[in-house]
Amino acid sequence: MNNAIYHIPVLLQVGVDQLNIQPSGVYVDLTFGGGGHSKAILDKLDAQSKLIAFDQDADAQANALKDMRFTLIPQNFRYLKNYLRLQGLTHVDGILGDLGVSSHQFDEGSRGFSIRFDGQLDMRMNQQSQLTAAKIIETYTEAQLQTIFQEYGEVENAKRLAQTICSARTTQAFDTTEAFKQLIKPCTPKFDDHKYLAKVFQALRIEVNQEVQALKECLTQCLEVLKPGARLVIISYHSLEDRLVKNLMKTGNTEGKEEKDVIFGSTKKVFKNLSSKPILPTEAEIKTNTRARSAKLRVAEKL
Secondary structure, three states, rough: OHHHHHOOOOOHHHHHHHHHOOOOOEEEEOOOOOOHHHHHHHHHOOOOOOOEEOOHHHHHHHHHOOOOOEEEEOHHHHHHHHHHHHHOOEEEEEEEEEEOHHHHHHOOHHHOOOOOOOOOOOOOOOOOOOOHHHHHHOOHHHHHHHHHHHHOOOOOOHHHHHHHHHHHHHOOOOEEHHHHHHOOOOHHHOOOOHHHHHHHHHHHHHHHHHHHHHHHHOOOOHHHHHOOOOOOOEEEEOHHHHHHHHHHHHHHHOOOEEEEEEOOOOOOOOEHHHHHHHHEOOHHHHHHOOHOOOOOEEEEEOO
């Protein structure tokens, strides 16, 4: 598979530069995808180094890099610590993660990620998982659906949307993206339908893949496995993700709870935040890759 077609990496050069790579170090790419970030990292490493990458999507396996220094783990990054241990690693010199959905996943209509194509209402990144978007629509209570759309999509009329779904599903099936879009048409604003549907689909995707919980678990483990002086570089695409990353870098936990030093009473710091404001894509990058427009890169160094 052509890696460039599979996914165009966002903030490629700046992301890799922010890792401050040591040539003989051990690094982790949390989200392999098309391998763009991994390849750029390997270009800076010598023969003694290691790069461990994670990706739970079976389609990404076709992009695995043929390099003795490289290992691709076909698992969710929430299992970071366990799989590093299986590689004989307890600590690493840097971690990079691009949390965006790959271009391939959006462009492969049958996967159900995109509002542009008709396909099964699926949205699973791990296609071995049992939970699909269709199952959520068919089985979740009205209150559960409202919560998902409010919290994960910031959908303005989440209550009405949940009511519409629960009312309609008693008389009709809607297991394709087009059928679902038609079902919720009464809730969809006439002149802002694209943005509205994107929010609804995002909320379902996050729930299907348990993205928020997985990211919380992963970020907590990142803190544990990074060596002192090692850097964490994360590219996020919506406020939920960015808040968790920002909290971790500021307080050492994803909840943002500041811990006090028991002796001195001062706020306990575990990271030196190297990006008080997120690093954003340039206008030139956004022109060539519109999916970069919502990206925010944050970087911190473990103390």
